Amino acid sequence: MSEKSDVEKLLLENAKLESSQIIDSDLKVIDRVVQDFAPEVAYLYHFREDESEEQQIKTGRLHENRILGIILKFYLKGKNKITTGEVEEEYKKYFKGIARSTISTYLNMLKKEFTLYKERDGRVVYYIFYEDPPININPFWFTRIFCIIPAYFERALYFSNLYLNAENYINAQYIKDYHSGNRRIVIRNFKFISGLITLKIFKNRSSKCVLCQFSKREIYKKLEELISVAVKDRSDVLPEDMIENLINKLSEIPIFDGLNIKDDNIREQIINTVIKAANEFEKDLDFQIMVSLRRKTLRLKQMLSE
Numbered sequence: 001m002s003e004k005s006d007v008e009k010l011l012l013e014n015a016k017l018e019s020s021q022i023i024d025s026d027l028k029v030i031d032r033v034v035q036d037f038a039p040e041v042a043y044l045y046h047f048r049e050d051e052s053e054e055q056q057i058k059t060g061r062l063h064e065n066r067i068l069g070i071i072l073k074f075y076l077k078g079k080n081k082i083t084t085g086e087v088e089e090e091y092k093k094y095f096k097g098i099a100r101s102t103i104s105t106y107l108n109m110l111k112k113e114f115t116l117y118k119e120r121d122g123r124v125v126y127y128i129f130y131e132d133p134p135i136n137i138n139p140f141w142f143t144r145i146f147c148i149i150p151a152y153f154e155r156a157l158y159f160s161n162l163y164l165n166a167e168n169y170i171n172a173q174y175i176k177d178y179h180s181g182n183r184r185i186v187i188r189n190f191k192f193i194s195g196l197i198t199l200k201i202f203k204n205r206s207s208k209c210v211l212c213q214f215s216k217r218e219i220y221k222k223l224e225e226l227i228s229v230a231v232k233d234r235s236d237v238l239p240e241d242m243i244e245n246l247i248n249k250l251s252e253i254p255i256f257d258g259l260n261i262k263d264d265n266i267r268e269q270i271i272n273t274v275i276k277a278a279n280e281f282e283k284d285l286d287f288q289i290m291v292s293l294r295r296k297t298l299r300l301k302q303m304l305s306e
Helices: 006-019 025-037 051-055 059-076 084-094 100-112 149-164 166-178 183-209 217-233 240-250 264-280 282-305
Strands: 116-121 124-129
Touching: 025 149, 025 183, 059 084, 059 100, 059 124, 059 149, 084 100, 084 124, 084 149, 100 116, 100 124, 149 166, 149 183, 149 264, 166 183, 166 264, 183 217, 183 240, 183 264, 183 282, 217 282, 240 264, 264 282
Parallel strands: none
Antiparallel strands: 116 124
């Protein structure tokens, strides 16, 4: 295998540092899953750094972009009204923290621009989108306004929880619906599907970050390339129908034509759909998992030898 490029070395160095600083419980859940499912990208998938922030240029627009991305995350969960305190807490979860006064300044600027409006409930002030974010817009234009990182990490958290709680979901639903079969195999397959969706979420996220006006594009291109290899290693012998109608649909946020999962009934349907696929595609998944394990071992050996 060829030596790592300077870009890849920089990406790995920065990502390892960032990985050591993960303290948020939700991000730890995601990290635990990626460490288990795709350890060859475990120090890479969460890379978050911007050219503008590093060079201290266009930081005002950068802060607005991130704040709108945070509000978008809540919006996609069905929570339309957001306080300054909630924005502050989410900001330091995903990015380098900034003062609440700075957040208040940009929230009010966004209000003056008619991007947000205020609603007061006693002493509590809420900020709300003046108009709903556009659907099926070209990602290039969308990332000019909204940072997509919080929304993708939130989606990854949902499927990471499915991965970690696979046995509970199978025990609750499988016997009732299918009555027979090897439960251990279905649990394994359920975890594999959930892990693959989580990995594909980060592939989709990196492809959008490449388009962001604030990003280190060369690094995000390398990140997308590396995660794409990890996704391919775990999906290339699966049926096209499964990839298109399950993996791709569930790994994209609704802004870009992914399934909207904010409704509890939809989430229950997703669990049932993944269980059904884990059962119906047992032979395909058995072969894919066997191939994937060999490739994972090879990738890790290559990493250690460099």
